[in-house]
Amino acid sequence: MSEMAKRQAARGLKLSDLLVTVLISVVLGVVYHFWSSVYSLLSPLFFQADELVYGMWFLASTLVFLLIRKPGVALIAEVAAAHVEILFGSEWGIQLVLYSVLQGLGAELVFAAFRYRKFSASVAALAGIGAAIGSIIPDFFYGYVQDYAPWLLTAKYIMRAISSVVICGYFAYGLVKAVEATGVTALLRPVDPKDYAALDK
């Protein structure tokens, strides 16, 4: 069946993939926006407690990838979410563009390393760490984190990694499983060749 083969080869992003990616990310962008209030409140009160919720800002990349399972969506998701945050007049401003690109790339590279074929909680957790690493780069230029006391620097990023593993890895995975149970993800996933074969019965 040549037509089917052709369709399988062209597994690029369809408009529906893109729209689902962007809509979910836009919704998460609003969540991010409110999350930054939580973050801002936490940060002066507790000693670096804010880092424990930092992983939330990478959720779009792993959640959307686990749902759609296609190359590129992790990066697009993260940038789209940041776009909304800026649109909402985020007090964190234009630096979010840079953060989002690097975070999205970090997650995307991890999924790519598994050739976009692994959708487990642990791979999502790794992608979360990838995004966290992406977020460190601008921290150096913007926040001079290299000038923190060394113990603090270590503690800060270990906490960020833990929060990424929990939120982007296990929480995102659990959420996607729950959404899969509703049957709606059938709209997003490519059709199994078995289902084409079943037509000949």
Place this chain on the structure above:
Amino acid sequence: MNIAAEVTALRLKFPGEENFVFKDLDFSVGRGEKVLLLGPSGCGKSTLLQVLCGIIPNLVEIPMRSTSQRLPDSWGILFQDPDTQFCMPYVDEELAFALENRGIPREEMMDRMEDVLTKVGLALPDLHMPIDALSQGMKQRLALASVLLGEPEVLLLDEPSALLDPEGREQIWQAILRNAEGRTLIIVEHRLEELLALGLVDRVVLFGPDGIPIGEGAPAYVFAKFQAELERFGIWYPGVWEDFFSSEEGQRLLNASPLEGRRDVPKLVELSRYQGLRQGQPVISVEQADIHPGDFVAITGPNGAGKSSLLLSLIGLLPSEGVYLLQGEQSGHRKGSKRMGKRRKDNRMARSIGFVFQNPEFQFVADRIPDEIAFSLKQDGIAEQDIAERVSHSMRQFSLVGLEERHPYQLSLGQKRRLSVAGAAVRRQPILLLDEPTFGQDAVNTFAILALCEELRRQGTAIVMVTHEERIAHYLATQHWEIRGGRLVSREHTPRGRHLFGRGEVEGARKERSLRPYAQIFS
């Protein structure tokens, strides 16, 4: 005959499903024909529509094949849900999207927009108007306008009036009729009253549950010959209400024995100079009203008149002012849902009132049906044994037996609705509020829901139902409340209510309601 769209030996099957939707179906539509596809819910009519224009498999991948297919030269499709057909926030921008896609020069755009809006009968003071500000019926006509800008030869209509109120239904079909000239129409629709009254259709194809056509021909012929099938498939054919209520089942529903001695039972709800508020502003005012055990209150009125607001304030999700006696005690408060959230434990409202939302999915909280029904009971801390008993009783009562392991989202539209009523009524509250429970449902499911409500009513539950169906108010209700512009403008005890309660004269302004003689359309 000149063919507009055709498919032969179509095989189609949803991934992971056992049964074929279509197995070797041949189907063709001639140029200029106006064809109506009928059949039970889930028989694949909408799927066929999408195959005929190539949406399946070009845009939506579903396993299918055919020996040959002819796609229309140009086509446009109008979907069911008015809210999911737009990509831009403003009317002009949305229409421009369709024109941009076709490469129409900027200078011509405004004229074309105004022209097409006139064609669909949508008069707007300003084209740069937020789409959100339009009613559902207007949105659907805007969606039609946007489709017409593509100048389609074949117009496919996928239940375009299913989610509209009667006024919206009338107007969308009028708009379609005005633009039908010279076009091929392929229509899927369950609600046929308005559509057939306009004489829009010249061929009807009736499908069976397994996707096989069981008959076709001119409307009058099909409706005469396949009366029993139409009834069984839940199609809203003209006269379906009258047929149902004259059937044995319908008679059983109507003929309740009067509630002896119920007149002296204390009132469940008494409202007096009552107002429901949003952001401190009254959105619904009720001068005087009351509800007894065993009442069936039908609330009707135009969209946005305040019907849903009344339900929300009765259950305490909106703050309210004035006298609201719930089982004799003053209820309602100026603060609304906050207090309900905080003091839920001692809140009488949630214990006295059940609530069925318009969209069942938003009410579901569990992954399995029995857990879904048991949820509120578990939150109340009722013993496991009692819960199991009540759940299995509900499963039987609401015809959900055999679906235990299904995820609630995976149920059919009718099953979802029954489950949502089961979940809301399981606490056996004396009052059940329902927000348009028959909306978008087929006739069979609508009658099933009404039968369930009537059953609860006979056990003494007061049913309060917001609805667009005049006939529910006419045949089943004991009280009919009409809401307009944020006010309860009329409140009458229906003949049925007067019979059941032995009530005296009418309260409020009595209005004589005449129902259109649908049954005569095809005499």
Place this chain on the structure above:
Amino acid sequence: MNMRRFLTPKVQTWMHRANPASKLVMMLLLFVMTLLTHRLDFIFYQAVLFIVLLFALSGYQPWKVALIILPFVLVFVSSATTMILFGKGDTLWWAWGLLHISEESFYRGIHIGLKAVTFASQGLLFVLTTSSVALFYALMQQMKLPPKYAYSFMASVRLLPMVWEELLVRRNALLIRGLRPPRGLAGLATGAKLYAVPLLSQSIRRAHRVAVAMEAKAFDGSRPRTYFYPTAYSRYDLWIPVLLIIVQALAYTLAMLYPPFGIADVRYH
């Protein structure tokens, strides 16, 4: 609706009339420049001048601008605190347990806070003078962004209020169903799921339907597009780089002439 009215500028300044795409590029260049600023006095004047620009060029009434920039205080404090308390430095002012405030860490903290405020003002200057739809139209026409991406964004922004409505409905439904407030971390995750699953699945379905409806209107890129909002470059696009260069030069000159702190580089060496 009230929000929409609130966020409509009172007057259109020339900043509104500039091409959003070129404005974006300029803003990103500016961003890099601010990011690499390590001179405390320079960043101080940048923060001040961009706040002034916000009042002058956003087209909003001063009280609205004041209201919008109120959270900057929070941004400043939360950005600056950690560095002030835990940053490296040799001239110790105060120490208590793990907390070390040194002269260097203090000024570095102030610097980070001011930088955050500068970014926030620059971002707001862009957002308040650029409508989202105009931005995407310009990106399609001047930057050759594929329409697929642009329209996915615009459609999603349109769908957003519906998700918000659904969130409110869901909250009401859960209240009525008698959901108890969550306890502990696991309870929190379960609670989040109770909200997220219906909203996500409905969003997926809705986005999918909108995508199909859009493609059914010949949105396939097979024909050359025309544009309802044609965007082109204009003289305003020249004014923006000129303005930004003047502002930065002014900030630098002021930093040299009247340094409030007199610190050339806040980094630790």
